[in-house]
Amino acid sequence: MTASTAAPAPLHLVLGDEELLVDRAVHAAVGAARAVDETAELTRMKVSDLTPPELAELVSPSLFSEGRVIVLEQAQDIGQELADAVSAYLKDPADGVTLVVVHSGGGRSKAAKSLPTALKKAGAEVTECAKITKPAEREAFVRAEVKRAGGRIDAAGVSALVDAVGSDLRELSSAATQLVADSGGKVDEEAVRRYHRGKADVTGFLVAEKAVGGDRAAALETLRWAQQIGVPHVLIADALADAVRTVARVSAAGRGNPNQLAGELGMPPWKIRKAQGQTRGWNAAGLAEAMRTVARVNAEVKGAAADPDYALERAVLDVVGAKQNR
Numbered sequence: 001m002t003a004s005t006a007a008p009a010p011l012h013l014v015l016g017d018e019e020l021l022v023d024r025a026v027h028a029a030v031g032a033a034r035a036v037d038e039t040a041e042l043t044r045m046k047v048s049d050l051t052p053p054e055l056a057e058l059v060s061p062s063l064f065s066e067g068r069v070i071v072l073e074q075a076q077d078i079g080q081e082l083a084d085a086v087s088a089y090l091k092d093p094a095d096g097v098t099l100v101v102v103h104s105g106g107g108r109s110k111a112a113k114s115l116p117t118a119l120k121k122a123g124a125e126v127t128e129c130a131k132i133t134k135p136a137e138r139e140a141f142v143r144a145e146v147k148r149a150g151g152r153i154d155a156a157g158v159s160a161l162v163d164a165v166g167s168d169l170r171e172l173s174s175a176a177t178q179l180v181a182d183s184g185g186k187v188d189e190e191a192v193r194r195y196h197r198g199k200a201d202v203t204g205f206l207v208a209e210k211a212v213g214g215d216r217a218a219a220l221e222t223l224r225w226a227q228q229i230g231v232p233h234v235l236i237a238d239a240l241a242d243a244v245r246t247v248a249r250v251s252a253a254g255r256g257n258p259n260q261l262a263g264e265l266g267m268p269p270w271k272i273r274k275a276q277g278q279t280r281g282w283n284a285a286g287l288a289e290a291m292r293t294v295a296r297v298n299a300e301v302k303g304a305a306a307d308p309d310y311a312l313e314r315a316v317l318d319v320v321g322a323k324q325n326r
Contacts, residue, residue, distance in 0.1 A: 008032040009125040010093045012100040015116055016129030020169040025127035026071055026100055033069045033098040040067030040098070047078040052085035061094045071100040075115055076107040083111035090122035105130070132169065133266040138162055145173045146187055151180030153187040160192040166271055168242050170235055171204065204231055204239030211316045212243045212278050212290075214323040219316050233301040233308040240315060241294035243278075248287045250275035281323055289322040 009032070014025040033040045043058060050072070058070050072078075078086070086101070093099065101124070107113045120126060132138055139158045146153040153161075153176075161179070165171050175195070176187075183191040207226055210219035226236060250272055253261055258269040258276070265272060297315035301308045 008036055008098055010098055011090065011119060011122055011124035012098065013116055013119040013124040013126045014100060014102045014129060015105050015126060016131065017104040018129045018131045018169065020173065021127075021129035022102060025129055026102065028127075029098060029100045029125075030069050030071075033067055037067030037096070040069055042069045042071070044071040044073060046073045047075050047082055050082060052081050055082065055085050055089070059089055059094055059097050059099060061096070067096045067098075069098045069100065071102065073102045075101045075103040076105070076112050078107070078109070078112050078115060080109065080111045083115055086115065087118050090118060093122075132167075135162070135268065138167060138172070141169060142172055142176055145176035146180055149177045149180040151176075151183070151185040151187055153179075154189075156189040157187045157192055160189040161187075162268075163270070164192060166205065166242070167267065168205075168238055170238050174232070174235060204236035205243070207236055207316065208239040208243035209278075211240060211319040212247050212282075212323070214281060214320055216317070216320045219320055220313065223312060223316050227309055227312070233312060236312055237294070237297045237301045237315070240312075240319065241298055244287070244290045244294050244319065246271065246275045247278050247282060248291065251279040251282060251287065286322040290319045293318040293322065 008029070012025070012029045014022055014029075016022065030040075030042055045058075058068070072086070089099070101115070101119055103112075103116055105116065107115075132141055139162060142158050142161055143153060161172065161175060165175050179187045179191055179195055182195060204226065207219060207222045210222050213219075223236070246267070249265055249267075250261075253265060255276065258272040261267075261272050262269045267275075293315050297311055300311035300315075
């Protein structure tokens with residue numbers, strides 16, 4: 001055991017479906033537990049894969065007092081029996097066990113909808129991770145990321161960064177952190193423009209743009225360059241997923257005015273306008289195939305694949321193929 005002045009919260013509720021924020025909240029809960037016991041064992045399970053007896057075994061007191069962190073994922077899908085088992089545990093949490101429940105805030109069943117309330121009543125530490133969709137929220141996120149990295153940014157810099165990167169939070173966070181490092185802490189519009197002029201050929205978004213555009217050779221060339229200079233696998237996979245989802249949503253919305261569609265789709269007009277050009281050549285079957293591909297590669301780059309570079313290359317080829325095989 002590692003000494004600590006404060007024990008970690010035994011119960012955590014991570015509420016919302018903004019993936020980056022959810023990942024951070026879970027990581028923070030695990031980190032707090034391991035600050036007390038650096039050997040604390042981590043178990044992550046979807047509620048759909050868990051039975052009440054298995055939960056009881058996971059959260060039962062350890063014979064040798066080892067610390068444990070149990071993360072219950074997709075708790076909005078919980079059934080009544082498991083919800084009852086969780087509620088029973090909340091009445092008497094075990095020492096040395098940190099229970100983290102990840103819940104989107106929705107849910108079809110009464111048990112799923114009432115679980116967050118039960119956790120709050122039990123004194124769970126709550127982290128709100130609601131989806132960021134409004135421009136003002138995205139701008140606030142950018143300001144917070146720059147501050148988190150130890151820098152400061154003015155209003156023009158925020159607008160320039162959002163315009164240049166788009167809505168993907170991982171990409172915005174990565175760009176904000178890099179900009180703080182490159183600019184000495186003070187980020188303005190010129191710093192953003194300078195950064196993106198130098199990095200335009202190596203972002204995950206350019207790989208995604210070439211892939212959804214059906215340009216096989218350019219997509220592979222851009223991907224390999226991004227891999228060579230160290231663009232994180234997860235950022236490329238996220239950009240690919242964002243591009244495919246955006247094309248699918250804009251395609252379904254039809255050829256409307258981007259300014260009018262912005263509120264309906266929760267996207268800036270420039271992004272809708274760009275996606276409208278990319279929808280040409282896509283059909284419903286191809287988009288469905290591409291959606292399956294980006295879901296697969298998302299899991300692969302997060303640990304399911306032995307070779308994430310190969311997984312990304314296969315995904316790019318599959319997305320290009322999904323458009324070409326219309």
